[in-house]
Amino acid sequence: MDKIQKPYMNPYLAGFLLGLVMLSAFFVTGRGLGASGAAKSVVITTVGKLASESIADNPFYADFFSEGPGPMKNWLVYLTLGVLAGAFFSGAMSGRLGFKVDKGPRISSETRLIFAAAGGLLFGLGAQFGRGCTSGAALTGMTILSTAGFVTMMAIFGTGYVIAYFFRKLWIS
Amino acid sequence: MGPLIPQGFVNADLNLFFAFVIGLGFGYVLEQAGFSSSRKLAGVFYGYDFVVLRVFFTAAITAMTGLLFFSYMGWIDYNLLYINPTFLWSSIVGGVIMGFGFILGGFCPGTSLTGAVIGKIDAMVFIVGMFIGIFIFGEFYDVFEPIYTGSPLGNIFVYDSLGMGRDWFAMMLIAVALFAFVATQYIEDRVNKTSDIEKKARPSYWIPSSIILSAGLLLILLPSQPRSSWHETSPEKLLKMMNNGEHLVNIDEVAYSLVNGKDRPVLLVDVRNPEVFNQFSLPGAINIPLEQILDHRYDPILRSSEQKVILYSNSNTLATEAWLIATRAGIKDLNVLSGGLNGFVQTIFNEEHLADTYDLNILQQARFRDKVKNYFLSGKAAPETKSAVTPVIKIVDIEKPAKGGC
Numbered sequence: 001m002d003k004i005q006k007p008y009m010n011p012y013l014a015g016f017l018l019g020l021v022m023l024s025a026f027f028v029t030g031r032g033l034g035a036s037g038a039a040k041s042v043v044i045t046t047v048g049k050l051a052s053e054s055i056a057d058n059p060f061y062a063d064f065f066s067e068g069p070g071p072m073k074n075w076l077v078y079l080t081l082g083v084l085a086g087a088f089f090s091g092a093m094s095g096r097l098g099f100k101v102d103k104g105p106r107i108s109s110e111t112r113l114i115f116a117a118a119g120g121l122l123f124g125l126g127a128q129f130g131r132g133c134t135s136g137a138a139l140t141g142m143t144i145l146s147t148a149g150f151v152t153m154m155a156i157f158g159t160g161y162v163i164a165y166f167f168r169k170l171w172i173s
Numbered sequence: 174m175g176p177l178i179p180q181g182f183v184n185a186d187l188n189l190f191f192a193f194v195i196g197l198g199f200g201y202v203l204e205q206a207g208f209s210s211s212r213k214l215a216g217v218f219y220g221y222d223f224v225v226l227r228v229f230f231t232a233a234i235t236a237m238t239g240l241l242f243f244s245y246m247g248w249i250d251y252n253l254l255y256i257n258p259t260f261l262w263s264s265i266v267g268g269v270i271m272g273f274g275f276i277l278g279g280f281c282p283g284t285s286l287t288g289a290v291i292g293k294i295d296a297m298v299f300i301v302g303m304f305i306g307i308f309i310f311g312e313f314y315d316v317f318e319p320i321y322t323g324s325p326l327g328n329i330f331v332y333d334s335l336g337m338g339r340d341w342f343a344m345m346l347i348a349v350a351l352f353a354f355v356a357t358q359y360i361e362d363r364v365n366k367t368s369d370i371e372k373k374a375r376p377s378y379w380i381p382s383s384i385i386l387s388a389g390l391l392l393i394l395l396p397s398q399p400r401s402s403w404h405e406t407s408p409e410k411l412l413k414m415m416n417n418g419e420h421l422v423n424i425d426e427v428a429y430s431l432v433n434g435k436d437r438p439v440l441l442v443d444v445r446n447p448e449v450f451n452q453f454s455l456p457g458a459i460n461i462p463l464e465q466i467l468d469h470r471y472d473p474i475l476r477s478s479e480q481k482v483i484l485y486s487n488s489n490t491l492a493t494e495a496w497l498i499a500t501r502a503g504i505k506d507l508n509v510l511s512g513g514l515n516g517f518v519q520t521i522f523n524e525e526h527l528a529d530t531y532d533l534n535i536l537q538q539a540r541f542r543d544k545v546k547n548y549f550l551s552g553k554a555a556p557e558t559k560s561a562v563t564p565v566i567k568i569v570d571i572e573k574p575a576k577g578g579c
Contacts, residue, residue, distance in 0.1 A: 078196065131257065151259070151265060
């Protein structure tokens with residue numbers, strides 16, 4: 001497993017390139033980036049397959065079936081497919097492919113996975129309230145200078161800093 | 174020019190292809206920056222690695238400044254961009270929940286995708302958790318809805334909320350970012366006990382910093398925004414069009430369209446001032462005063478491909494002026510009612526009854542004009558109640574704001 005890994009890109013250069021990606025997204029499509037929207041499409045499609053009767057009377061679900069080609073053929077789903085392909089390509093080039101669990105030094109892999117699942121659950125829930133996650137609401141919102149973007153950004157990171165101390169065991173020795 | 178797809182410059186079918194290509198770049202950069210590692214991401218909260226702050230802040234100020242310059246140069250129409258709507262409490266509640274998610278899970282949705290695809294098991298588990306979280310929201314939507322749709326403030330901008338000028342705010346954000354870069358570097362060095370040798374080996378950032386600062390200053394110092402220069406009509410071409418007179422539509426033609434026009438409806442635009450317009454105008458006409466002809470609100474109307482837009486004033490003068498200004502600014506296919514309102518009234522309503530003539534054409538024309546006159550006088554085309562126009566901007570493939578998503 002200990003392959004020679006290339007070092008990570010200079011973060012300022014990465015940020016600059018990410019900014020250009022964001023700019024092209026706005027230039028071509030008039031909207032920014034997003035990452036949790038595709039997960040929502042997957043969930044809604046699944047619910048639609050398994051329990052279609054619960055779709056109609058729930059505005060959160062029904063919205064997706066009321067028009068257009070359905071939840072899986074939208075912009076964010078294809079963007080996400082691109083993200084997966086781009087990240088895989090990047091990882092392969094830098095010798096970072098391989099199954100492993102990233103964790104702090106003080107916890108077991110099992111503990112890490114339990115907390116990862118809990119964190120994912122909270123993020124999935126929170127991204128619905130925030131109408132987007134760190135990319136779709138905070139980063140894109142900041143780029144376009146929307147008030148929501150800044151509020152979401154400050155709420156995410158503000159909360160993170162406030163509670164970081166209590167969860168320090170997860171990450172630092 | 175931009176955004177390309179909402180304005181129909183690029184076929185909307187290519188939309189999904191572009192989404193994939195943009196996603197490629199997005200995923201590649203995130204992974205290269207180290208966002209596929211939860212340990213690296215969590216560093217931002219514990220001071221041992223501020224990569225998240227560096228990448229996010231740099232991306233935000235780069236794209237923000239880029240958009241403002243594109244907008245200034247007329248390369249992108251800011252009015253057509255999707256602005257995340259603000260539902261204050263929903264954003265705060267969502268942000269707090271996501272903050273917990275970040276500390277516990279060590280990822281955010283985008284970064285978890287990049288982690289999972291290169292084999293990080295914790296990232297895969299995070300994504301499964303995300304599905305469950307979204308499902309919970311969907312199932313309990315009734316409970317959450319008051320928060321979710323409460324305090325809707327619309328698509329508001331942060332500089333308005335703070336009562337600042339847009340460019341000043343942008344400059345301030347750049348300054349805050351640069352300050353944060355310096356401060357977090359200092360904290361990181363303290364936490365990691367970085368040696369002086371390692372510090373010396375770091376590249377210096379004064380060049381990019383000074384570039385971004387100058388960009389911010391430039392935004393403030395540039396004079397107010399010129400109109401789009403991208404697809405203006407050149408003066409030479411304008412002169413040629415003017416002399417061709419192809420933009421002139423004669424009165425009978427307009428009258429005919431008003432009475433029978435079904436194939437491509439005519440939209441009459443009265444460019445005189447509102448007072449005169451309210452006294453008398455042609456049936457169905459809308460009022461866009463000459464000085465407002467370039468107002469962005471009217472863009473969708475003037476650029477409409479479904480209607481034949483015909484400008485008119487009392488005579489040809491004002492309407493031609495409006496036509497010149499709008500065509501110069503790149504609005505195509507506008508027409509001017511030849512002879513104006515006076516000519517129209519003269520021709521249609523006050524027509525002398527013709528002496529007997531054997532010229533069939535003239536007779537037919539006279540009969541037709543009588544028909545139009547009766548049509549108007551019998552009230553079939555009674556002017557609708559005039560109200561200020563609030564055009565609806567049609568934007569292709571932009572989801573309803575309330576849908577959210579990310």
